[in-house]
Amino acid sequence: MASDEGIRTLTFWDEVVDTHPLTASGQTLLPKVLTQLVARPESSCILVLHRSNIVGIVTRQDLVNVIAQRSRWTKLRLATIMTHPVITMLKSELSTVAALIQRFEHHQISHLPVINENKGLVGVIVQKELLLKANAQSAETIIEQQHQRSQLFAEITLKIRQSLQLKEILQTTVEEVQNLLQADRVLIYQVLADGTGKTISEAVQTPYPSILGIPFPEEVFPEDYQHLYAQGRIQAIADVHAPESGLADCLVEFIKQWGIQSKLIVPIVHPLPPERLLDDTTNHLWGLLIAHHCRSPRQWTDFELELMQQLADQISIALSQGQMLEYLEERVNLRTVELTQANTALQQEIQDRKQVEVALRKSEEQIRLITNNLPVLIAYVDAQQRYRFNNQAYNYWLGQKPAKLYGTSIKTVAGAEHYEHIQPHVRAALSGEQVTYEGDLMFKDGRYHAVSVSYIPHLEMVEPGQTTISGFFALTTDISERKAIERMKDEFIAVVSHELRTPLTSLHGSLKLIATGRLGHLSDEGQQMLTVADESTDRLVRLVNNVLDLQRIESGEVTMEACTCDTADLVEQAVDAMQTIAQEQDIEIQTQLKSLAIWADPDYIVQTLTNLISNAIKFSAPGTAITVTSQSCFDHQPLPQAINTFSQSDSPELALFCVRDNGQGIPHDSLKNIFERFQQVDSSDSRKKGGTGLGLTICRKIIEQHGGTIWVESEVGVGSCFYFTVPLSSKKILQTS
Amino acid sequence: MKTKRILVIDDEESIQKVVSLSLKMEANWEIICASSGKEGLREAEAQQPDAVLLDVMMPEMDGIATFERLNNNRQTQAIPVILLTAKTGTAEKRLFQKIGVTGVITKPFNPLALASQMAKLLGWQL
Numbered sequence: 001m002a003s004d005e006g007i008r009t010l011t012f013w014d015e016v017v018d019t020h021p022l023t024a025s026g027q028t029l030l031p032k033v034l035t036q037l038v039a040r041p042e043s044s045c046i047l048v049l050h051r052s053n054i055v056g057i058v059t060r061q062d063l064v065n066v067i068a069q070r071s072r073w074t075k076l077r078l079a080t081i082m083t084h085p086v087i088t089m090l091k092s093e094l095s096t097v098a099a100l101i102q103r104f105e106h107h108q109i110s111h112l113p114v115i116n117e118n119k120g121l122v123g124v125i126v127q128k129e130l131l132l133k134a135n136a137q138s139a140e141t142i143i144e145q146q147h148q149r150s151q152l153f154a155e156i157t158l159k160i161r162q163s164l165q166l167k168e169i170l171q172t173t174v175e176e177v178q179n180l181l182q183a184d185r186v187l188i189y190q191v192l193a194d195g196t197g198k199t200i201s202e203a204v205q206t207p208y209p210s211i212l213g214i215p216f217p218e219e220v221f222p223e224d225y226q227h228l229y230a231q232g233r234i235q236a237i238a239d240v241h242a243p244e245s246g247l248a249d250c251l252v253e254f255i256k257q258w259g260i261q262s263k264l265i266v267p268i269v270h271p272l273p274p275e276r277l278l279d280d281t282t283n284h285l286w287g288l289l290i291a292h293h294c295r296s297p298r299q300w301t302d303f304e305l306e307l308m309q310q311l312a313d314q315i316s317i318a319l320s321q322g323q324m325l326e327y328l329e330e331r332v333n334l335r336t337v338e339l340t341q342a343n344t345a346l347q348q349e350i351q352d353r354k355q356v357e358v359a360l361r362k363s364e365e366q367i368r369l370i371t372n373n374l375p376v377l378i379a380y381v382d383a384q385q386r387y388r389f390n391n392q393a394y395n396y397w398l399g400q401k402p403a404k405l406y407g408t409s410i411k412t413v414a415g416a417e418h419y420e421h422i423q424p425h426v427r428a429a430l431s432g433e434q435v436t437y438e439g440d441l442m443f444k445d446g447r448y449h450a451v452s453v454s455y456i457p458h459l460e461m462v463e464p465g466q467t468t469i470s471g472f473f474a475l476t477t478d479i480s481e482r483k484a485i486e487r488m489k490d491e492f493i494a495v496v497s498h499e500l501r502t503p504l505t506s507l508h509g510s511l512k513l514i515a516t517g518r519l520g521h522l523s524d525e526g527q528q529m530l531t532v533a534d535e536s537t538d539r540l541v542r543l544v545n546n547v548l549d550l551q552r553i554e555s556g557e558v559t560m561e562a563c564t565c566d567t568a569d570l571v572e573q574a575v576d577a578m579q580t581i582a583q584e585q586d587i588e589i590q591t592q593l594k595s596l597a598i599w600a601d602p603d604y605i606v607q608t609l610t611n612l613i614s615n616a617i618k619f620s621a622p623g624t625a626i627t628v629t630s631q632s633c634f635d636h637q638p639l640p641q642a643i644n645t646f647s648q649s650d651s652p653e654l655a656l657f658c659v660r661d662n663g664q665g666i667p668h669d670s671l672k673n674i675f676e677r678f679q680q681v682d683s684s685d686s687r688k689k690g691g692t693g694l695g696l697t698i699c700r701k702i703i704e705q706h707g708g709t710i711w712v713e714s715e716v717g718v719g720s721c722f723y724f725t726v727p728l729s730s731k732k733i734l735q736t737s
Numbered sequence: 738m739k740t741k742r743i744l745v746i747d748d749e750e751s752i753q754k755v756v757s758l759s760l761k762m763e764a765n766w767e768i769i770c771a772s773s774g775k776e777g778l779r780e781a782e783a784q785q786p787d788a789v790l791l792d793v794m795m796p797e798m799d800g801i802a803t804f805e806r807l808n809n810n811r812q813t814q815a816i817p818v819i820l821l822t823a824k825t826g827t828a829e830k831r832l833f834q835k836i837g838v839t840g841v842i843t844k845p846f847n848p849l850a851l852a853s854q855m856a857k858l859l860g861w862q863l
Binding site for chain 1: 749751752755756758759762794823831844845846847848849
């Protein structure tokens with residue numbers, strides 16, 4: 001709201017201005033000055049002139065102070081005590097009492113000389129007189145003006161703050177300022193980064209042209225100007241054409257096109273945007289708030305300056321708010337984008353998981369379908385020995401429904417007595433060992449079925465390289481049919497072997513008795529035929545014996561009854577048994593024995609040694625020797641290398657037996673299969689040597705059942721060496737304990 | 738020295754003949770033959786042989802059952818019994834040793850060594 005009430009009439013100022021002040025030259029002695037002041041008691045000061053120009057001022061109070069403090073004051077001249085330079089005011093600048101009072105206060109002065117445009121003395125205003133004159137009327141006016149200013153300012157501020165939109169704020173500001181100041185044009189000029197600028201908001205009276213959006217070249221607003229404005233410079237130019245306006249000619253020429261006579265410019269400065277605050281805290285010249293007067297030159301009042309300044313500050317705050325808002329909106333947008341992306345990713349993950357779940361369900365159904373239709377019992381038992389899964393076979397075979405079994409302990413399901421049998425296997429599985437055992441299980445028809453049960457530990461990785469046993473999988477297979485067939489086979493072999501042996505015994509015995517010649521003499525041909533028949537029956541007897549032995553070992557019918565026994569004793573027993581045959585063949589059996597305690601079934605070890613010695617005799621030439629040795633060796637290296645790496649510091653783990661002959665040797669390609677059934681080097685061997693082709697297979701089976709190894713080293717024409725190992729008693733006892 | 742009397746119990750007549758001939762030839766022992774467990778029990782009671790050579794696999798009453806009956810009979814329990822068997826497995830040998838027979842001879846045997854094998858098991862001098 002515009003108001004001229006604060007602007008005083010010339011009559012008022014005529015009363016306030018003392019147009020006849022005391023004046024004197026600077027060379028005037030103080031006593032003379034004192035005399036003048038005494039003669040003019042209404043004068044409170046004396047102006048010091050030099051060629052009609054005011055160069056200093058001395059107040060009555062100044063003079064009193066000097067006289068009181070200086071003893072030789074009478075010698076002093078006015079120039080020595082005057083205050084200079086002197087703050088003066090153009091008469092044309094006189095507007096409001098408030099502005100004038102503010103000027104007194106601002107400069108801390110009590111007297112203000114008034115001059116004309118030619119710097120000629122018009123008079124002097126005394127602060128005290130001014131206040132007295134203005135008195136009641138002026139005091140009220142000042143308060144009223146201040147109130148109005150506050151109100152106006154508040155209204156504009158409110159309008160500005162009602163919006164957070166910068167463009168709207170700026171437009172409101174220029175419109176309100178234009179309206180309030182009755183200026184012809186009010187605009188906001190934004191300074192761009194390259195030094196140029198343009199008007200971004202404008203309120204203009206007709207018929208004056210708009211300068212909205214017109215770019216201003218850099219030269220009309222040099223960098224040093226920008227720096228000054230950034231420091232807070234306010235420029236109020238009453239007449240742009242006046243020489244004292246200080247405007248460059250080019251600028252005056254430039255602004256002429258918009259009819260500008262007078263202008264008031266206040267800077268809009270504000271801190272840098274939040275993202276740039278960290279490295280730069282200086283104020284930034286954002287733009288200018290400019291008021292133009294086009295009708296005539298205009299003397300801008302302090303009120304107007306102050307209003308413009310305060311509004312520029314509000315714009316600055318609004319800019320900061322706007323920037324902060326923009327910054328926050330940008331952050332919000334950024335965050336929204338991030339959240340949207342995260343949400344999309346989450347949706348995708350949910351979708352993926354759903355698909356995985358569907359696939360899992362399908363897979364689970366397939367597994368369930370398979371497990372339920374397999375003719376085996378499949379179960380999963382957790383670490384607490386409780387069933388966590390049973391397939392439908394539990395229902396079909398045992399009449400136990402999987403749903404009822406779930407969570408039930410195997411002890412409860414198996415019963416205390418049966419659990420006692422399976423408990424060691426369960427413990428072994430839960431300690432990580434894969435277990436297979438055979439047993440009998442009663443099916444729901446009340447009949448016992450032979451079953452083979454396997455426990456497979458479930459190892460779960462808790463950390464890389466570290467596993468824990470969560471339970472075990474139990475697979476139970478019905479082996480009743482297999483067992484029945486095995487039994488039939490065993491019975492068949494037993495019967496056949498017996499039925500073969502009985503006539504063989506008669507045949508064998510009869511032939512032996514005839515061969516003695518005590519029952520009558522045969523011709524030489526008859527005797528030869530008798531020998532053939534005798535040898536053939538011997539061979540047949542051995543074959544039947546070996547077939548029966550092998551069948552028994554393979555069927556598990558035979559169990560090794562291991563005990564601690566001495567290697568030297570066993571070798572001696574075998575050598576004793578074979579000594580007669582060896583002597584018949586003119587073959588010497590030598591021994592190099594180390595007495596070692598082994599964990600073995602002595603009968604079977606003797607049988608193995610006997611077989612090997614028997615073979616060695618068969619394939620040795622008369623007059624040669626067979627060597628049988630026993631020594632200790634290690635288990636941790638591949639045999640036979642272990643034999644040669646004996647170290648005193650290590651404790652041996654195995655006993656090593658060796659039967660060496662100097663016979664014909666075995667070709668390299670036959671070594672691999674020598675321990676397989678009927679794998680004699682030469683098929684004619686069996687006929688020549690009376691072998692059955694099963695002896696070495698039986699040896700291998702026996703040694704494997706002892707946890708040992710059997711192998712052969714041989715060189716054609718040099719001889720063969722059959723090795724086998726058996727655990728030492730100390731190691732076995734240690735393992736068992 | 739009194740001639741030893743041996744009771745041979747075997748259901749196979751051919752075996753009876755080979756064993757009889759072999760033992761007579763090699764040791765000049767007196768041989769009594771029985772073709773079944775029951776007959777063997779009767780002959781053992783009646784004849785009181787010095788030893789019994791008993792086949793294991795026989796119909797009706799097998800060698801093990803016959804041995805148990807001989808062993809449980811006061812009149813025959815002192816007679817040493819040697820089993821003659823086609824069962825050569827180590828496990829079976831152990832079973833035979835466990836029940837308390839004097840010895841085991843496996844079929845087919847060497848008829849020229851049969852008498853010496855038996856004498857060795859019975860602790861006799863030939």
